[in-house]
Amino acid sequence: MPELIPDSTEVDPEPAAATTLLSDPDGDRPDLDSVVAAAGPGGTVEEWLVPGAPGDPEVPVRIHTADTGPSGNPAARPVVLEIPGGGSALGGATHREAFAFAVARATGAIVVSVGYRLAADDPTAAADDCYAVLEWVASGTACPDMDPDRIVVLGDAAGGALAATVALRAREEGGPCIALQALLDLDLDPGLDAAGSRPHPFGGRDATGQSVPARRIDLTGMPSTYLTVGERAPFRDEATDYARRLRQAGVPVELHCRPSVSGESVLVRDAGATRTLCDAIVRATARTPVLDHD
Numbered sequence: 001m002p003e004l005i006p007d008s009t010e011v012d013p014e015p016a017a018a019t020t021l022l023s024d025p026d027g028d029r030p031d032l033d034s035v036v037a038a039a040g041p042g043g044t045v046e047e048w049l050v051p052g053a054p055g056d057p058e059v060p061v062r063i064h065t066a067d068t069g070p071s072g073n074p075a076a077r078p079v080v081l082e083i084p085g086g087g088s089a090l091g092g093a094t095h096r097e098a099f100a101f102a103v104a105r106a107t108g109a110i111v112v113s114v115g116y117r118l119a120a121d122d123p124t125a126a127a128d129d130c131y132a133v134l135e136w137v138a139s140g141t142a143c144p145d146m147d148p149d150r151i152v153v154l155g156d157a158a159g160g161a162l163a164a165t166v167a168l169r170a171r172e173e174g175g176p177c178i179a180l181q182a183l184l185d186l187d188l189d190p191g192l193d194a195a196g197s198r199p200h201p202f203g204g205r206d207a208t209g210q211s212v213p214a215r216r217i218d219l220t221g222m223p224s225t226y227l228t229v230g231e232r233a234p235f236r237d238e239a240t241d242y243a244r245r246l247r248q249a250g251v252p253v254e255l256h257c258r259p260s261v262s263g264e265s266v267l268v269r270d271a272g273a274t275r276t277l278c279d280a281i282v283r284a285t286a287r288t289p290v291l292d293h294d
Contacts, residue, residue: 078285085159138176180284188214
């Protein structure tokens with residue numbers, strides 16, 4: 001089997017101050033503004049407006065480029081399309097700086113955080129906004145420092161559902177090639193009521209239809225997947241079943257079940273979990289395939 005070897009196996013042993021700030025269960029948890037301030041910027045942030053889907057408004061993004069990262073990276077860097085979670089009504093990316101820079105420093109990637117429209121504004125628009133940004137990155141015209149052939153979509157909780165939906169849409173429409181979908185504390189059907197009849201907030205299509213990854217029968221051709229879920233999370237069984245069905249469809253899957261508290265933010269994770277995620281991103285965006293010698 002072919003194996004991908006990264007340009008550099010060097011991964012930052014301290015991905016971000018924020019990951020350790022929030023990992024002490026006995027300490028007082030600071031608010032997100034304090035986390036960002038303590039972690040420090042560690043790079044530059046640019047705010048761009050990306051063309052939306054036809055007839056839709058422009059989509060705000062924040063582009064994070066770390067000052068330091070693994071050695072040996074080529075001029076054009078991989079791109080991590082980071083889709084914020086926190087529930088479909090908390091989609092803003094402003095307070096994601098610490099996590100974004102943790103990933104950027106450890107992987108050498110450029111992290112593009114998507115400010116998709118919130119559910120209160122238009123509950124059908126989030127997936128369209130995220131997909132528009134994916135197409136913009138993949139067009140190769142976004143930024144000369146971005147490598148459009150090495151794209152990761154990453155989301156947590158409701159953002160994970162969005163990331164999975166974007167990856168499914170890319171497969172269905174013959175869209176951009178995605179190296180990895182990283183789905184953290186995955187909640188595949190956020191906003192769906194117990195009867196399964198509430199319109200799905202991502203993309204304006206019925207949640208009971210084939211547009212929702214959790215309900216998609218055919219998962220062949222989906223990108224390699226990194227998936228985490230809390231062992232006490234209410235959506236654990238749904239997420240692990242999705243991982244199982246991806247594997248049955250021949251998709252490489254790395255699944256991690258971790259101790260958790262329901263409702264925990266993506267920032268509330270230890271440094272080890274962030275390192276594991278970043279290792280997976282480095283492997284998935286490696287340039288050099290090396291064949292096993294049997």
